[in-house]
Structures are given as structure tokens and as C-alpha cells.
Amino acid sequence: MIHKFCxxxxxxxxxxxxxxxxxxxxxxxAKDAAPEDITGYWVSVVTxxxxxxxxxxxxxxxxSIPLNPVGRKTAEAWDxxxxxxxxxxxxxxxxxxxxxxPTRLHITWQDDNTLKVESDExxxxxxxxxxxQERLGGSGTQPSRQGLSFAEWDVxxxxxxxxxxxxxxxxGKLPGSLKVTTNRLLPGYLRKNGIPYGAGATLTEYFTRTNxxxxxxxxxxxxxxxxxxxxxxxxxxxxxxxxxxxxxKWNPAPCQAR
Amino acid sequence: xxxxxxxxxxxxLSVAPAQQNPPAELHTLHVQGSVYMIVGAGGNVTxxxxxxxxxxxxxxxxxxxxxxIAEVRKISKGPIRYLINTHVxxxxxxxxxxxxxxxxxxxxxxxxxxxxxxxxxxxxxxxEAVLNRMSSATGNQAMPAKAWPADTYFTREKKLFFNxxxxxxxxxxxxHTDGDTMVYFRRSDVISAGDLYVTTSYPIIDLQRGGxxxxxxxxxxxxxxxxxxxxxxxxxTYIIPGHGRVADQADLVEYRDMTTIIRDRIADGVKKxxxxxxxxxxxxxxxxxxxxxxxxxxxTADQFIEAVYKSLSAKK
Amino acid sequence: MTSFKRAxxxxxxxxxxxxxxxxxxxxxxxxxxxxxxxxxxxxxxGPDIGDYLGIPLNDAARRHADxxxxxxxxxxxxxxxxHPSDYGIRGPAQMRxxxxxxxxxxxxxxxxxxxxWQAPERVIWMDGRAHPPDYVPHTWQGFSTxxxxxxxxxxxxxxxxxxxxxxxxxxxxxxxxxxEHWVRHGKYLTVATIVNDxxxxxxxxxxxxxxxxxxxxxxxxxxxxxxxxxxRPQGTVPHHLPGTNPxxxxxxxxxxxxxxxxxxxxETMYPEYRIKMKNFPKTTKAAQ
Numbered sequence: 020m021i022h023k024f025c026x027x028x029x030x031x032x033x034x035x036x037x038x039x040x041x042x043x044x045x046x047x048x049a050k051d052a053a054p055e056d057i058t059g060y061w062v063s064v065v066t067x068x069x070x071x072x073x074x075x076x077x078x079x080x081x082x083s084i085p086l087n088p089v090g091r092k093t094a095e096a097w098d099x100x101x102x103x104x105x106x107x108x109x110x111x112x113x114x115x116x117x118x119x120x121p122t123r124l125h126i127t128w129q130d131d132n133t134l135k136v137e138s139d140e141x142x143x144x145x146x147x148x149x150x151x152q153e154r155l156g157g158s159g160t161q162p163s164r165q166g167l168s169f170a171e172w173d174v175x176x177x178x179x180x181x182x183x184x185x186x187x188x189x190x191g192k193l194p195g196s197l198k199v200t201t202n203r204l205l206p207g208y209l210r211k212n213g214i215p216y217g218a219g220a221t222l223t224e225y226f227t228r229t230n231x232x233x234x235x236x237x238x239x240x241x242x243x244x245x246x247x248x249x250x251x252x253x254x255x256x257x258x259x260x261x262x263x264x265x266x267x268k269w270n271p272a273p274c275q276a277r
Numbered sequence: 278x279x280x281x282x283x284x285x286x287x288x289x290l291s292v293a294p295a296q297q298n299p300p301a302e303l304h305t306l307h308v309q310g311s312v313y314m315i316v317g318a319g320g321n322v323t324x325x326x327x328x329x330x331x332x333x334x335x336x337x338x339x340x341x342x343x344x345x346i347a348e349v350r351k352i353s354k355g356p357i358r359y360l361i362n363t364h365v366x367x368x369x370x371x372x373x374x375x376x377x378x379x380x381x382x383x384x385x386x387x388x389x390x391x392x393x394x395x396x397x398x399x400x401x402x403x404x405e406a407v408l409n410r411m412s413s414a415t416g417n418q419a420m421p422a423k424a425w426p427a428d429t430y431f432t433r434e435k436k437l438f439f440n441x442x443x444x445x446x447x448x449x450x451x452x453h454t455d456g457d458t459m460v461y462f463r464r465s466d467v468i469s470a471g472d473l474y475v476t477t478s479y480p481i482i483d484l485q486r487g488g489x490x491x492x493x494x495x496x497x498x499x500x501x502x503x504x505x506x507x508x509x510x511x512x513x514t515y516i517i518p519g520h521g522r523v524a525d526q527a528d529l530v531e532y533r534d535m536t537t538i539i540r541d542r543i544a545d546g547v548k549k550x551x552x553x554x555x556x557x558x559x560x561x562x563x564x565x566x567x568x569x570x571x572x573x574x575x576x577t578a579d580q581f582i583e584a585v586y587k588s589l590s591a592k593k
Numbered sequence: 594m595t596s597f598k599r600a601x602x603x604x605x606x607x608x609x610x611x612x613x614x615x616x617x618x619x620x621x622x623x624x625x626x627x628x629x630x631x632x633x634x635x636x637x638x639g640p641d642i643g644d645y646l647g648i649p650l651n652d653a654a655r656r657h658a659d660x661x662x663x664x665x666x667x668x669x670x671x672x673x674x675x676h677p678s679d680y681g682i683r684g685p686a687q688m689r690x691x692x693x694x695x696x697x698x699x700x701x702x703x704x705x706x707x708x709x710w711q712a713p714e715r716v717i718w719m720d721g722r723a724h725p726p727d728y729v730p731h732t733w734q735g736f737s738t739x740x741x742x743x744x745x746x747x748x749x750x751x752x753x754x755x756x757x758x759x760x761x762x763x764x765x766x767x768x769x770x771x772x773e774h775w776v777r778h779g780k781y782l783t784v785a786t787i788v789n790d791x792x793x794x795x796x797x798x799x800x801x802x803x804x805x806x807x808x809x810x811x812x813x814x815x816x817x818x819x820x821x822x823x824x825r826p827q828g829t830v831p832h833h834l835p836g837t838n839p840x841x842x843x844x845x846x847x848x849x850x851x852x853x854x855x856x857x858x859x860e861t862m863y864p865e866y867r868i869k870m871k872n873f874p875k876t877t878k879a880a881q
Contacts, residue, residue, distance in 0.1 A: 066799060066800055067631050073647075077849075196744070229742075229774050237799065239783060257802070
């Protein structure tokens with residue numbers, strides 16, 4: 020027996036198909052279209068690669084990172100004193116390295132199409148731009164420590180016989196994650212002991228929020244760094260942040276080269 | 278020092294707390310081959326069934342026997358021919374009399390006609406130490422005669438062939454008690470361990486009835502020797518413990534390892550001349566208490582430590 | 594094609610599809626190759642004795658790990674143990690995931706996984722069935738049920754055998770309940786594993802593991818046979834008596850990590866622990 024909803028859907032679909040093509044519907048803002056809410060305070064929970072993240076590893080310790088020979092040679096030349104002298108204490112706090120540091124994040128909407136991600140470690144700020152204008156202006160943007168980040172909601176798009184899915188009911192949303200692609204980076208470090216990434220590096224990130232039965236909420240971050248200058252293959256890591264009720268543990272600390 | 282031992286003795290001799298509760302809810306699990314496990318009757322009950330009839334291992338608490346028999350009948354309507362007791366404790370022999378009366382024995386030869394009631398009742402088998410304790414031979418409170426094992430053995434092994442498979446009874450001297458039997462159903466590949474192995478507490482050692490930690494370890498190691506996992510340390514031989522869930526060799530190994538490690542820690546204390554209190558203060562069971570210690574329960578970590586200490590300290 | 598004809602032909606098909614059970618587009622079935630861009634040393638050669646960093650373990654777990662002797666694994670009955678499902682993806686874990694479908698209704702019954710090391714196979718029931726009662730056997734892979742939450746597959750597993758958080762003696766009890774979130778992003782799969790173990794952990798313990806799609810991978814077989822490697826008296830179980838493990842401080846000395854930090858605990862997982870570490874005495878190297 021066909022459910023009543025299916026009968027209505029058949030009728031509506033047939034009606035829609037019989038109508039002349041209409042203009043595109045108004046695009047909702049990124050904030051309105053968000054399939055998940057990742058705003059709030061989040062703390063990095065360091066359960067993996069502990070002694071490479073909670074401590075500054077020794078020079079030349081490149082464990083787990085797929086460096087090419089140029090990358091290895093560059094890592095072995097790391098000189099934190101030189102970075103301090105030249106005011107480059109924040110080289111390990113660029114986007115590719117920042118999210119691996121033991122940090123807290125504060126994520127808010129700067130506007131309806133821009134997410135702001137602040138870290139207390141190194142007092143860094145990243146902006147994730149959803150709006151097309153910022154994306155089009157990307158090539159003219161000067162490289163920076165945090166680079167230029169383009170954001171989109173990476174939603175599920177099940178297809179049938181090549182057709183796109185019907186729009187969700189009013190107020191409903193397709194499930195998905197936040198995808199952020201970052202380039203226009205200044206050269207920096209993947210780790211605090213001088214593991215390099217170059218200006219041509221691209222960072223792709225996926226943020227997914229979970230809600231647990233015990234009330235915990237996790238922000239799972241999958242990161243892929245591609246850097247033809249220093250890496251032999253893409254560098255794939257995943258981190259996890261636990262949601263905190265408020266910013267009472269927020270503890271801004273400046274960048275440190277060591 | 279005598280009071281805790283007396284309390285423990287009273288606990289063993291007395292009707293277990295569960296017996297004074299309403300009859301429990303029983304559940305049946307088909308373990309493997311011809312063998313089933315019934316939980317909830319007191320100690321776990323093993324049922325082997327087939328064309329020859331029914332063989333039970335242990336009979337639970339007295340208050341649960343009617344339900345136990347009804348549960349057995351869901352598995353098979355055949356005659357109950359054998360009841361094997363793994364040891365003498367009430368939660369394993371409490372249903373002996375009713376089970377005996379519900380069953381029947383195959384008789385023949387010189388017995389037929391000469392002993393009119395020879396075929397009446399199931400055959401109850403146990404190590405002779407169980408009969409000795411049940412029948413007040415040593416001054417303990419006697420159980421009714423119909424509950425006694427009439428077929429006892431005093432050697433290390435006894436063998437049967439029933440329902441198409443060898444049924445091997447092995448006696449482990451001085452383990453949980455002095456009258457323990459473990460039963461191995463060879464074709465079904467299931468061991469019924471009685472309280473030689475439980476998954477719900479530390480090994481229970483009834484010192485008053487001849488138990489000893491070294492016997493417990495001998496039993497666990499013998500079960501490990503008999504059992505064979507199917508693949509990657511899982512499945513194959515299954516073990517029905519006296520209490521708790523069905524296990525396989527890997528679970529048994531984990532339990533044996535725990536018991537050995539704690540025994541070694543306490544033995545080290547005995548060797549150094551530490552008192553029982555000093556050994557307890559060193560918390561030899563700390564890393565396993567979360568799993569096996571039930572404060573306020575029937576058998577606690579403290580009781581286990583004391584039993585091991587006394588086992589190891591006893592003059593030989 | 595006129596609008597009318599289009600409506601007649603395509604409309605019902607479209608609507609029937611809209612009425613079908615919703616499948617997440619980001620399905621997890623396929624061949625997955627795991628990556629070791631994190632924790633390589635721990636996951637492949639193995640963790641150091643005494644490294645409890647970043648694990649919210651309690652005193653019971655600490656005692657278990659301090660007592661653990663790697664020689665335990667030479668016992669025949671320990672040699673062929675596979676990793677339990679909560680740890681299996683951390684090791685050499687080329688993985689195959691496939692779907693079991695109800696042929697008539699085209700509904701998903703289960704996902705199955707096969708992992709390279711020791712070849713464990715796992716079933717993740719997707720048909721809403723209940724978990725079994727307490728008295729059934731526990732297995733290395735446990736009993737798993739899953740459900741899609743948006744495009745995240747959330748899996749709950751219990752009925753596990755006693756296992757390990759880390760392969761240096763840090764235990765995971767058979768009472769634990771494991772929650773996993775499997776998230777696919779294109780050719781990448783991230784698995785978050787959260788261990789809830791009231792026996793050995795003071796709070797939930799999370800790790801995330803990454804895979805890359807590799808449709809051409811061939812997973813070899815992994816037979817295992819136990820042998821007697823060392824002639825020992827029957828029943829010998831290698832372990833260290835409390836307070837006698839001579840290897841516990843080696844990790845701290847070798848990597849210049851504060852000894853106190855190596856003892857682990859929940860506080861070692863959080864950024865503020867670095868402030869506490871600054872007040873620890875400097876780790877001293879053993880005299881030559």
C-alpha cells in the first residue's frame with residue numbers, strides 16, 4: 020500500500036514536472052543552510068601523537084610525516100633562534116599546523132557567510148568564507164599565516180538515474196559536514212620542530228560534529244595537506260575537539276618558536 | 278580472625294540468599310552440539326540431550342527446581358537419565374531430590390526383579406567427597422537420601438558414553454572444594470566447569486571443604502589444555518562456568534592469567550613473611566577488582582586474598 | 594518532449610525514488626587502505642613500555658600496565674589473538690567493507706568488515722536488532738549495531754572480550770561499550786572510536802583513524818598457528834610483580850618526557866597540562 024505521503028509526492032512531482040521552468044530560488048545564507056552547528060568553545064583532546072604535539076619534538080624528528088628529500092633536509096635545518104630573531108615565532112601556528120596544536124577554539128559567525136575560528140594557542144584567527152565574492156577575489160589576496168579559506172557545506176546528494184534530489188521540506192536540511200579549502204599560505208611548519216610546508220601548500224579540512232548519549236559533543240576534523248614542494252604524498256590526519264560549555268578555560272598564549 | 282571464617286562458612290552452609298527470593302527467571306542458551314546452558318536457577322545448569330535421554334550437570338537452588346525442570350522440558354521431553362554434581366554447594370545440588378524423582382535409570386541384568394525400584398529416579402553421579410559431605414559422614418547437616426549421588430567415583434576420571442558422545446568426568450583434588458568434577462562433552466566440544474571457573478567473581482575457594490588456590494590453577498590449566506579454539510583464539514571449545522556467561526579458551530586464559538598473577542603476588546608476600554593484613558594493604562587485586570570484586574557480594578576480593586594467603590601458608 | 598509527457602513519464606519515477614528509504618550517499622562500502630601519518634611508532638613497531646601519555650586511565654589500569662610483560666605474548670594461547678574491533682583499525686588494517694542487503698526489499702541488513710592483520714571479520718547490524726543478553730559468549734569483534742545519523746554512521750559495540758587500549762599492557766575491560774563514528778569525505782574515511790570503560794578509564798577515550806579508498810588493493814590471507822616458543826613449566830604467566838618492572842622509566846629518559854606525564858591520566862589529554870608540566874622536575878638521564 021502506498022503511503023499517503025507518496026501519493027502526494029507523486030502528484031506534486033507530476034505537477035512540478037508539468038510546469039514551465041521557474042527561476043532559481045533565493046540562495047539561503049551559509050548560516051541558514053548549515054546542516055550542523057559547530058559554533059561554540061571546543062578543546063583539543065590530545066590522545067594521539069602526544070609527544071609531538073604537547074611537547075616540541077627534537078630537531079630532525081619527522082616521525083609519521085611523508086616528507087620528500089627536500090622536506091627532510093629543510094626539517095634538519097630548523098633553527099628556532101633564527102625564527103625568534105626574525106619575528107617568525109608563529110611559523111608553526113599557520114592553518115596546517117595550528118589545528119594540531121593543543122589549543123582551544125572559539126567558533127562564531129562573523130557574518131551570515133563567514134565563520135570565524137579563533138585559537139587561544141598563538142591567539143590566531145581564521146576566517147572561513149562561504150560567499151562567492153571572497154572566493155572570486157582569492158587570486159588577488161596576499162599570502163598570510165592563515166591563508167585564504169573557502170568554505171562550503173559538504174552535503175549528501177543522493178541521485179537517481181542522474182537526477183538531483185528533491186529539495187528538503189521547508190525547514191529541513193540535507194545532512195553534511197563543513198569543508199574548508201585553504202591556500203595562499205605563507206610558508207610555515209606542520210610541527211613546532213620545523214617540519215616545513217611551502218607557499219604552494221593546500222589544506223583541505225572536513226569538520227563533522229557528533230552528539231553523544233552522555234551529553235558530550237565532538238568536533239571531528241579530518242585534514243589533508245598537499246604540498247608538492249616538501250611532501251611525497253598527501254599528509255592525512257584527524258583531530259578531535261570536545262565541546263565546552265563556555266570560555267572559562269580560554270587561555271590566550273602567544274606564539275612560541277620552541 | 279575466626280569470625281570472618283565463620284561468616285564465610287555460614288554463607289556456604291546456609292541457604293543462599295537467592296533461595297529465599299521468588300523463583301528466578303530462567304534462560305536457555307544452546308551452546309554447541311547437544312549441549313545447552315540454563316542460567317538463573319542458582320549455579321548454571323548444563324543440559325545434554327539426544328536419543329538416549331537427558332543428562333544434567335548440576336541442579337541449581339532448591340526453590341528453582343520446578344522451573345528448571347520445565348525449562349529442561351522445553352529442550353527435550355526425553356527421560357532424565359543422569360545428573361552429575363560438580364561439587365556439593367547448595368546452589369548446584371539444591372534440586373537433586375526433585376531431579377532424581379523426575380528421572381529414571383536404565384536397569385537390567387541381575388538388578389531387574391531383585392531390586393524393584395532400581396529403575397526409579399535419575400542416576401546422580403559425583404566424586405565420593407560430595408557424597409561424604411551430603412550424607413553427614415563428616416558431621417555436616419545431611420541432605421535427604423534421594424539427593425545423594427548414588428554413583429560415585431574416587432579416581433581422577435570417570436567416563437560415560439551418552440547421546441552419541443564421550444562424556445569425561447575429571448576430578449580436580451583440592452580446588453574449589455575437595456570434591457570437584459569438571460565434565461567434558463567431547464563431540465559437542467563443551468566443558469561444564471562447575472565453580473572451578475566463574476566469570477562473575479574471583480575464584481571461589483572453600484577452604485573449609487578442602488579448597489586450595491593451587492587446585493584452582495590446576496583446573497584452569499587443565500581446561501586450557503583440553504580446549505582448542507576454532508580460529509584466532511575464538512570459538513571451538515566452549516566452557517560453561519559455574520556462574521556467568523559462556524566462555525571460550527581465550528576467556529579462560531584471561532582468567533587463568535589473572536589468578537596466576539594474583540597468586541604470585543600473594544606468594545611473594547608470604548615468602549617475605551608478610552602478615553595477611555600487610556598483603557591486603559599491598560592491594561594485590563587492584564587491577565582486577567573492577568571486574569571481579571563485588572563489595573557486599575557473596576565472594577569479595579578480601580575473601581579471595583585471604584583464601585589464597587591461607588592456601589599458600591598452610592603447612593604441608 | 595512536452596512538459597505533459599515529461600510529467601507523465603518522469604514524475605512517478607521521481608516520486609517513487611523520493612519515497613524509497615533514504616540511503617546516505619557517502620556509503621562506506623569498499624576497499625580501504627589505512628594511513629599511518631599519526632602515531633606511526635605506536636601503531637606499527639609498537640608502543641614503549643611505560644608510555645601512558647594521553648590516556649585517561651585509572652590506578653587499576655596503571656597497575657595492570659606496570660605489571661605487563663611482553664613475554665606474555667609468547668605463550669601459545671596468546672599468539673593468535675586478533676585485535677578487538679576497537680583496536681583493530683589502528684594496526685596494519687587494510688580493510689574491506691561490504692553490504693549485506695535484503696534482496697527483495699533492498700534494505701540494508703548489515704555491514705561486514707574484514708581487516709588484514711589476523712583476518713578478523715566483523716558484522717555491524719543495521720536492521721535495528723537488539724543486543725544479546727549478558728550470558729552469551731563475548732567475542733573479539735563484539736556485537737555491533739549501527740545507524741546512520743545524517744551522513745555519519747554511528748556504531749555501538751559491546752560483548753567484547755577483554756582487550757587493550759594500547760599494546761603495552763593498558764587494558765580495556767569486557768564491560769566497555771564502544772561508540773564509533775564513521776565519516777566518509779570523498780576518497781577519505783575517518784573513524785572516530787570512543788571507548789567508555791568504567792573499569793579502567795575515568796572518562797571516555799577517543800581516537801580517530803584515517804583510511805584512503807584503494808579499489809585495487811589485494812588483502813592477503815593471515816593464517817596463524819600457535820607453537821611453543823619457550824619451554825616453560827606449565828601454567829607460567831610472565832608478569833612483573835608490583836614495583837619491580839625495571840623498564841617503566843626508559844621511555845621518559847629516551848624522549849625527555851617528564852616521568853610524571855608518562856603515568857597518564859585524563860589531565861594529560863588537555864592543553865592546560867603543559868602548564869603543569871613546566872613545574873615538574875627535569876627528567877634526568879640515567880648515569881652511564
